[in-house]
Amino acid sequence: MDELEFRRRIMSDPKAKDAELLEAIQQSESNAKYMDDILSLDARIEQAMKVDVPDDLADRILFSQPESNVVKVKFGKRALSLAASIAFAFGLLVGQVNWGNVVVSPAQASLSDTAMKHVHEEMGFIEPLDENVSKAQINAKLLPFAYQIGQSFPYHVYYLNHCGFGESNAMHMVFQGEKGKVTLFLTGIASQQTKSFDKDGMAGMVEPIGDASFILVGEEGEDFSKIGENIKKILNPA
Known part of the structure; x- marks a missing residue:
């Protein structure tokens, strides 16, 4: 599969995971980086579109404006929407739009809440597993996120997979910490700064x-700062 065909297929279906696409990702660093960018962009756009407004907002705007202004508002809104749609389509085609400055990243609180919910929902399924995951398997799962580990992972890994993470995707790993099992999510969603959290019997950090961001979730009392530093030391851009 050539690069043009790969990009066409990823753009039409960013979450496609067939064997041919995975092979193209493994064989090309640029393909892996492009897929990660598209997945991140897709998630940011969906987050940006989720704006809650009052049900009667449209009626209040209409009734508070003279009829002549209503016509202007409708026309201006349609023109702005059309211009935005054209700019968005053109940006995707040329691949030059810097969406990092246009779309606001989800709050870190949302990352921690999503992570804790995910851990709670899958705890019963993952708890008895021990896949004894290798360095090669970890690097294979890291490919879509354009990261690799340069040496053996410093903890015993019980479970490793990709998963849906809110409106985005993530690498999902469970490994042995000092107090108990720790769950790691690596996602293409950006965060602004390191933040710890402690809620409903679980603790962790973003x-x-x-x-990108990685989120650690585990038992209260676990030294997440130490674990985070150990992981950052071996996690390198691909």
């Missing part, structure tokens, strides 16, 4: 890494 750690920015480049344009």
Whole structure:
């Protein structure tokens, strides 16, 4: 599969995971980086579109404006929407739009809440598993996020997979910490700064890494700062 065909297929279906696409990702760093960018862009756009407004907002705007202004508002809104649609389509085609400055990243609180919910929902399924995951398997799962580990992972890994993470995707790993099992999510969603959290018997931290983030979730009392530093030392851009 050539690069043009790969990009066409990823753009039409960013979450496609067939064997041919996975092979193209493994064989090309640029393909892996492009897929990560598209997945991140797709998630940011969906987050940006989720704006809650009052049900009667349209009626209040209409009734508060003279009829002549209503016509102007409708025309201006349609023109603005059309212009935005054209700019968005053109930006996707040329691949030059810097969406990082246009779309606001989800709040770190949302990252921690999503992570804790995910851990709680899958705890019963993952708890008895021990896949004894290798370095090669970890690097294979890291490919879509354009990261690799340069040496053996410093903890015993019980479980490793890709998963849906809110409106985005993530690498999902469970490994042995000092107090108990720790869950790691690496996602293409950006965060602004390191933040710890403690809620409903679970604790953890959100750690920015480049344009991505990793989230650690585990038992209260676990030294997440130490674990985070150990992981950052071996996690390198691909």
